[in-house]
Amino acid sequence: MEHTPDTSVLALLSNQMADAVEQAGAAVVLVNGRERLPATGVVFDPDLVITADHVLERDEEITIETASGTTLAARLVGRDPASDLAVLRVDGLGVAPATQGTARVGQIVLAVGRPASGGVMASLGVVSALSGPLRRRRGVAVEQVIQTDATPYPGFSGGPLIDAQGAVLGILTTGLVRNTPLAIPTAVAWRIAGLLAQQGHMQRGYLGIASQPIHLPVAQRGGLTQERGLLLMRVEEGSPAEQGGLLLGDILVSVNGQTITDTDQLQAVLATSPVGTVLEIGVLRGGAVQQVVVTVGQRA
Amino acid sequence: MTIAAELETERDTVTTDLAHGIDALVRRVQASVVRVVGQGQGVGSGVVWRINGDIVTNDHVVAAQAGGVAVELDDGRVLPATVAARHPAFDLALLHVEGVGPGELRMAATGAAVHLRVGELVFAVGNPYGQRNVVTAGVVSGFGEARLPRVAQPLRYILSDVLLRPGNSGGPLVNAYGGVVGINAMIRGGDLAVAIPTEVVQAWLNDQDQML
Numbered sequence: 001m002e003h004t005p006d007t008s009v010l011a012l013l014s015n016q017m018a019d020a021v022e023q024a025g026a027a028v029v030l031v032n033g034r035e036r037l038p039a040t041g042v043v044f045d046p047d048l049v050i051t052a053d054h055v056l057e058r059d060e061e062i063t064i065e066t067a068s069g070t071t072l073a074a075r076l077v078g079r080d081p082a083s084d085l086a087v088l089r090v091d092g093l094g095v096a097p098a099t100q101g102t103a104r105v106g107q108i109v110l111a112v113g114r115p116a117s118g119g120v121m122a123s124l125g126v127v128s129a130l131s132g133p134l135r136r137r138r139g140v141a142v143e144q145v146i147q148t149d150a151t152p153y154p155g156f157s158g159g160p161l162i163d164a165q166g167a168v169l170g171i172l173t174t175g176l177v178r179n180t181p182l183a184i185p186t187a188v189a190w191r192i193a194g195l196l197a198q199q200g201h202m203q204r205g206y207l208g209i210a211s212q213p214i215h216l217p218v219a220q221r222g223g224l225t226q227e228r229g230l231l232l233m234r235v236e237e238g239s240p241a242e243q244g245g246l247l248l249g250d251i252l253v254s255v256n257g258q259t260i261t262d263t264d265q266l267q268a269v270l271a272t273s274p275v276g277t278v279l280e281i282g283v284l285r286g287g288a289v290q291q292v293v294v295t296v297g298q299r300a
Numbered sequence: 301m302t303i304a305a306e307l308e309t310e311r312d313t314v315t316t317d318l319a320h321g322i323d324a325l326v327r328r329v330q331a332s333v334v335r336v337v338g339q340g341q342g343v344g345s346g347v348v349w350r351i352n353g354d355i356v357t358n359d360h361v362v363a364a365q366a367g368g369v370a371v372e373l374d375d376g377r378v379l380p381a382t383v384a385a386r387h388p389a390f391d392l393a394l395l396h397v398e399g400v401g402p403g404e405l406r407m408a409a410t411g412a413a414v415h416l417r418v419g420e421l422v423f424a425v426g427n428p429y430g431q432r433n434v435v436t437a438g439v440v441s442g443f444g445e446a447r448l449p450r451v452a453q454p455l456r457y458i459l460s461d462v463l464l465r466p467g468n469s470g471g472p473l474v475n476a477y478g479g480v481v482g483i484n485a486m487i488r489g490g491d492l493a494v495a496i497p498t499e500v501v502q503a504w505l506n507d508q509d510q511m512l
Contacts, residue, residue, distance in 0.1 A: 119418060
């Protein structure tokens with residue numbers, strides 16, 4: 001075998017990627033939760049496995065298989081169809097949790113899955129884009145998603161998208177957007193998984209308003225510099241918004257001091273605000289800025 | 301030089317080396333890749349396996365070529381070839397070209413497929429749709445096993461995510477050291493490339509030698 005200086009960097013990169021797969025693969029498990037092909041999960045906390053919700057077609061008799069080939073019973077502790085994430089508890093798992101990383105556009109990545117016994121599988125790509133928030137019928141499902149050109153083979157859903165150091169950048173799923181491989185960034189996925197482990201389900205923040213972005217004439221900005229705000233078109237009766245004192249015709253300009261100029265920004269704030277969170281909402285009312293305190297509720 | 305400038309220089313060096321590394325590797329491999337021609341058309345790819353004129357390709361590349369085949373070398377020469385042996389179950393065929401002098405053929409460097417790890421870099425070189433020397437890159441995705449009729453051991457094959465198209469068949473899968481680790485044979489499930497490991501090719505060729 002030739003080892004010329006020319007190829008040494010190539011060989012170095014190649015070895016590093018294989019090492020990354022091996023290292024990350026230790027925390028990657030096979031998930032048996034449906035009739036056909038098994039899927040993949042990632043150990044994110046001692047005894048806890050994050051996987052994709054859509055690969056669990058039953059609530060019971062779920063098993064996982066570790067990198068060492070051990071099959072263990074798993075209990076479904078929480079699932080969130082909106083983000084397509086679910087959490088399994090595996091008593092006596094004894095596998096060290098995966099390390100977390102943050103995705104950057106252009107970064108070399110590997111999609112990793114364990115759809116069969118006898119070793120992980122992998123495919124190569126880059127982080128193509130970071131986009132979001134991803135909206136579904138009932139509001140924002142996740143604040144951000146990672147797009148990649150790495151091929152998720154059948155059974156890769158629930159598996160990690162890793163960097164060349166083996167850090168988990170996101171959880172792969174083809175269940176969020178049909179036929180589009182996406183990964184939910186680790187920071188988002190771990191947070192949702194943590195809540196699922198505690199509560200069993202996700203409570204997405206709800207205010208009870210319908211709004212529309214509008215341009216703010218200079219004379220009506222109440223001293224603010226932002227050019228846009230959200231005009232409240234509707235405030236639902238009995239909603240957290242009404243109870244907090246938001247009025248039809250208010251122009252929402254900020255939440256907790258963060259400028260809000262479009263509905264995506266508001267959705268993103270709500271996606272990270274569990275029920276019970278107190279928000280200080282800035283509104284333009286009668287040409288002046290006022291602060292209104294609203295406690296995030298849950299959609300009835 | 302400031303630390304920042306040093307880092308910048310270092311980064312540039314690494315980038316250049318990586319690009320050069322791939323370029324150098326591909327050039328070396330291309331010299332050993334032939335285009336298999338049947339009835340005037342490119343039908344697949346092949347690898348110069350031994351200096352004596354032995355060229356390995358896929359069985360399915362030559363199976364339908366009743367009129368005989370020729371190979372087009374990297375330097376453009378087209379030489380008539382005989383099908384010296386076939387193994388349809390492994391999808392391997394051995395071609396032989398006569399009358400080539402020493403140094404006229406560039407033998408491919410081989411690598412050990414048995415040491416391949418999931419995630420390591422691999423390159424495919426071949427002639428998709430007859431286009432010469434097309435390179436695609438990917439990683440080893442995994443391994444598969446096939447139980448074949450009249451073959452005692454199951455065939456362990458290489459799976460990778462390199463892009464293959466018709467005409468790539470019979471071409472090499474190469475590791476980051478430039479060694480041929482397999483012969484690209486087919487596409488499974490739309491996006492998984494299947495390669496026959498070099499050791500399987502070598503063992504089959506050794507059997508052929510004993511039979512002669």
